[in-house]
Amino acid sequence: MLRIVTGALVLSCVLSFIVQPAPVLAASVEQIEMILQRLDALEKENTTLREKVRVLEGQLIAPDEPVKVTAGALPDSSTTTPQDALDAAVAELPVAEVKTAPEDLASVDLGPSAKLRLIDVSLDVLTAVGTSSERDETLETLQGGAHDPNRRGFTLQQAELSLIGAVDPYFQAESHILFTEDEVELEEAFIQSTSLPWGLELEGGYFLTEYGRLNPQHPHAWIWLDQPVINTRLFGGEGMRGAGLRASKLLPTPWYSMFHLGAQNADGEFMASFLGGEIGHDHGHGEEEADHAELGIGGRPIVEQDTRDLGDLVYLARWENAVELSSTWTTKFGVSGLYGPNFTGTGGETWIYGADALFKWVPETNERGRPFLRLEGEVSRRDLDADGFFDADEAEMIPGDTLEDWGGYLQGLYGFRGRWSAGLRLEYASGSGDNLEHEGEYPARDIDPFRDDRLRVSPLAIYSPSEFSRFRLQYNYDEADHLDDPAHSVWLGWEVLIGAHPAHAY
DSSP states (O other), X not given: OHHHHHHHHHHHHHHHHHTSOHHHHHHHHHHHHHHHHHHXXXXXXXXXXXXXXXXXXHHHHOTTSOOOOOGGGOSGGGOOOHHHHHHHHHHTSOTTTSOOOTTOTTEEEOSTTOEEEOEEEEEEEEEEEEXXXXXXHHHHHHSOSTTSOOSSEEEEEEEEXXXXXXXXXXXXXXXXXXXXXXXXXXXEEEEEESOOSTXXXXXXXXXXXXXXXXXXXXXXXXXXXXXXHHHHXXXXXXXXXXXXXXXXXXXXSSSEEEEEEEEEESOSTTOIIIIIOOOSOOOSOOSHHHHTTTBOGGGOBOOOOOOOSGGGEEEEEEEEEEEEOSSSEEEEEEEEEEEEEOTXXXXXXXXXXXXXXXXXXXXXXXXXXXXXXXXXXXXXXXXXXXXXXXXXXXXXXXOOEEEEEEEEEEEEEEEOSSSEEEEEEEEEXXXXXXXXXXTTSSOOGGGOTTTSOEEEEEEEEEEEEETTEEEEEEEEEEEEXXXXXXXXXXXXXXXXXXXXXXXXXX
16 A cells, blocks of 8 residues: 555656756655655555554455444544555655645645645445346335435446545545436535544535434445435435534543534435425436426425525434443444424424444454444434415315324344355334325325335345455345335345545444
């Protein structure tokens, strides 16, 4: 890894020389020689360190091989990497020779016309192939996540390009861009503070809402190939995300305890339970979905609304904790809540709340974190208070109503010694409150694919040839009121990671 970073450094400097004046070129050559000499010495002195880091990276990168973390070690960003060692080495150069402040570890100043930024760049590609007892038209709603395998044959679930790096001593930034067969979309782009006092942290920009365990995660960080049913119903196929600001406070407790408060815009297509209103996702199959664009959850009309004041935003509160129960068992648990206006009118509002937990066992005698046992689950509920409205077609006033939807999942994964893992996930979703029917187009709740009673069972097998690739075989058994018979689906997915991607949250 260090040789790759060194090669990139030299290549960037050579390209910059082409456009520099002669005096700057001479000075830059001397600076580069100093950097290369220091890097060479660093490489010789840190062979053992690189081996240890390689092992740690292997445990952190593979989503099915979570690393054993103690409560005091959270969050994962404290892990030392070869990039940290390289940045520190560059910072140690004399200020007179390299005009970089010692605390500015994200860049190397090579003169007035050349500056090298040290950032992590990665590309993660998810692809799946499979078949089902249901046809593609039904699979599009049965596999409701926008990045789920959702058709017979092949599905490019996504290709994610990530750019992550330090801005200055006070902020770091991330950007994640998704590519599919049909479109390119921005998943996240935000800055995060790194040096606020009293355990405070600020995050601002465009980001996934930090509700529960799964919604803040990118699809390639999921253990199973598809999104849980209840997450699709509450947050839509893409998950809940938007522009906003989040503040976090590390509480002064003997264990890891973090409290989050956030605010985001309530409108947009990724705010399904709020001003967005639509749960289904468009796969580009005909004009029928376009005809339904003005109808939202439960067949209620979508009323366009402006953001008038701070009361028209979505607000988040989350409290998460991590505790080391013993030398072999750790746990993480949290509660989350969301509140904001919804699409049904100025009197409509939505509450979403839930709890989540994770238990993980790793024996003291393990090899790269294996064997391990990981048990986790979430439960969530949405109370959507729909505003009343006047139906011009029927010439009558339709009263308001409360639509309730709830559900959750429980999953367990066992990692064998070697590179195999096996798991099982159980899911259930249900609700109450009647849908408004529109000439049969928006059916009653018990046959609405995004509100009916639903049970899904999904066994899973994973094989990881290395820390940068994995294969997953998953079977889904689905019982749903909108189906005549249970559905049987089989998916084989493969993932490859290119570049340096940071470890995901424990």
